[in-house]
Amino acid sequence: MKRISHWVDGRIIAGKSGRTGPVYNPALGEQVAEVDLASAAEVDLAVETARAAFPAWRATSLARRSEVLFRMREVLDANRKEVAAAVMAEHGKVLSDAEGEVARGLENLEFACGAPYLLRGGHSEQVARGVDVYSVLEPLGVVAGITPFNFPAMVPLWMFSNAIACGNCFVLKPSEKDPSASLLLAVLWKQAGLPDGVLNVIQGDREAVERILAHPDVAAISFVGSTPVARHIYETGTRNGKRVQALGGAKNHMVVLPDADVDMAADAAVSAGYGSAGERCMAISVVVAVGTVADPLVRAIAERIPRVKVGPGDDPSSEMGPLITGEHRQHVAGYLEPDALGEARLVVDGRASVPAGPGFYLGPSLVDHVQPASSVYAEEIFGPVLSVVRVGTYEEALQLVNANPYANGVALFTRDGGAARRFQVDVEVGMVGVNVPIPVPVSYYSFGGWKASLFGDTHMYGPDGVRFFTRTKVVTSRWPDPASSSVDLGFPQNR
Ligand code: NAD
Numbered sequence: 107m108k109r110i111s112h113w114v115d116g117r118i119i120a121g122k123s124g125r126t127g128p129v130y131n132p133a134l135g136e137q138v139a140e141v142d143l144a145s146a147a148e149v150d151l152a153v154e155t156a157r158a159a160f161p162a163w164r165a166t167s168l169a170r171r172s173e174v175l176f177r178m179r180e181v182l183d184a185n186r187k188e189v190a191a192a193v194m195a196e197h198g199k200v201l202s203d204a205e206g207e208v209a210r211g212l213e214n215l216e217f218a219c220g221a222p223y224l225l226r227g228g229h230s231e232q233v234a235r236g237v238d239v240y241s242v243l244e245p246l247g248v249v250a251g252i253t254p255f256n257f258p259a260m261v262p263l264w265m266f267s268n269a270i271a272c273g274n275c276f277v278l279k280p281s282e283k284d285p286s287a288s289l290l291l292a293v294l295w296k297q298a299g300l301p302d303g304v305l306n307v308i309q310g311d312r313e314a315v316e317r318i319l320a321h322p323d324v325a326a327i328s329f330v331g332s333t334p335v336a337r338h339i340y341e342t343g344t345r346n347g348k349r350v351q352a353l354g355g356a357k358n359h360m361v362v363l364p365d366a367d368v369d370m371a372a373d374a375a376v377s378a379g380y381g382s383a384g385e386r387c388m389a390i391s392v393v394v395a396v397g398t399v400a401d402p403l404v405r406a407i408a409e410r411i412p413r414v415k416v417g418p419g420d421d422p423s424s425e426m427g428p429l430i431t432g433e434h435r436q437h438v439a440g441y442l443e444p445d446a447l448g449e450a451r452l453v454v455d456g457r458a459s460v461p462a463g464p465g466f467y468l469g470p471s472l473v474d475h476v477q478p479a480s481s482v483y484a485e486e487i488f489g490p491v492l493s494v495v496r497v498g499t500y501e502e503a504l505q506l507v508n509a510n511p512y513a514n515g516v517a518l519f520t521r522d523g524g525a526a527r528r529f530q531v532d533v534e535v536g537m538v539g540v541n542v543p544i545p546v547p548v549s550y551y552s553f554g555g556w557k558a559s560l561f562g563d564t565h566m567y568g569p570d571g572v573r574f575f576t577r578t579k580v581v582t583s584r585w586p587d588p589a590s591s592s593v594d595l596g597f598p599q600n601r
């Protein structure tokens with residue numbers, strides 16, 4: 107059985123904890139590797155290695171740091187197919203989707219290549235006679251990233267591109283469900299010339315996370331995952347004096363007004379609801395159909411579902427792959443049972459369109475007349491189940507979205523610019539799409555939800571990423587006028 111281990115000080119280190127976890131190929135439904143699960147002592151080794159690498163990396167010039175980043179951008183670009191294949195093999199998403207994930211991650215590296223510009227401070231001259239004040243952005247030291255299974259290449263790139271550009275050393279704890287992509291990225295960083303020890307990857311589960319949370323030398327933690335874990339990371343990390351940003355789960359709504367282009371909205375609902383088998387934190391989970399649009403919209407979505415080809419990620423005709431594990435598949439299928447549906451009507455049952463074999467597949471499902479009190483509405487499903495809630499007015503739609511505890515992404519479909527503008531102002535959600543179902547910000551903005559979708563003060567990557575991974579120092583300096591110098595410096599006043 108293939109063994110997936112840690113990456114410390116620029117090389118693979120075999121785990122010594124005696125604990126391992128299974129890694130599956132979800133399309134085959136079988137275990138293909140085992141991953142080492144770190145003990146606290148192994149986390150300590152990674153943190154100590156990063157701490158030892160910090161003084162030299164911090165002192166490395168901005169020119170040299172950005173040179174490494176530019177080279178990493180080229181190396182990753184040259185190896186994007188290999189990284190995407192590693193994602194596909196352990197996550198199950200289709201290859202084109204995995205390639206898209208790598209492309210989005212590359213954009214974060216491209217942003218970070220601008221470190222010399224991004225790390226400029228401010229300067230105020232002559233705040234008092236002979237006194238100047240200036241601010242500098244300094245790295246934090248050793249920082250850690252804890253990432254989810256659903257974007258095993260992109261989310262680490264969200265974090266360590268900026269963290270490393272800002273002069274920090276990084277310890278990554280990827281998801282134990284698909285750990286290979288992060289190891290591959292670490293190898294590519296080395297090829298790009300990143301000094302050993304600046305980036306370390308420690309495989310593991312809760313035990314490793316608890317040690318990161320407690321370690322006195324970890325200055326900051328960037329987390330992405332489910333809301334209960336995000337809340338725990340934020341509360342424990344901040345209690346231990348760390349800077350924490352913890353992105354959590356989601357329940358994203360797509361509001362469709364009566365004037366919307368129904369075909370366009372149905373295409374968007376299908377791709378955003380079932381792409382990556384619904385295992386995206388920005389996936390559309392609920393379509394809110396306003397007024398008369400409901401019947402034609404539900405019909406248009408239902409007509410499209412049989413055309414979504416479900417199959418293994420390496421088959422170019424597949425549009426949707428399996429779920430991450432058999433257990434998760436069972437959990438998602440549970441939302442199609444009568445007790446979860448309540449009064450809702452199952453229009454398309456994904457259990458009936460599963461490819462043969464033991465893969466962790468569940469076809470796309472559509473549920474209409476969903477009531478907000480039912481668990482199919484109230485819980486994050488993280489699978490290919492799309493709910494339709496019917497409301498009478500814009501105000502009811504807005505109230506529904508704003509009452510939801512999650513607030514990651516939302517989309518509005520309309521042909522009316524005034525309605526779109528009003529929605530953008532009224533809605534209490536961190537990322538808003540207008541006729542765009544998955545409004546993931548480009549890398550030079552920052553990514554983040556509100557409410558139970560994000561704990562902390564800064565969003566992820568972009569300008570907020572630079573803020574998160576640096577601390578400001580303000581210097582106030584006084585230099586007397588050279589005229590008062592007792593030494594002849596060559597100024598006319600001294601003569
Ligand atoms: P998860 O919360 O189970 O795991 C995330 C990370 O936390 C993993 O590295 C895991 O090993 C660790 N972990 C799990 N349980 C833990 C515990 N009890 N104590 C300490 N650490 C623990 O999430 P997942 O299933 O890997 O990913 C899916 C979730 O992530 C969904 O809820 C999804 O919405 C969310 N997500 C959010 C965003 C966002 O940007 N807001 C992006 C991607 C995924």
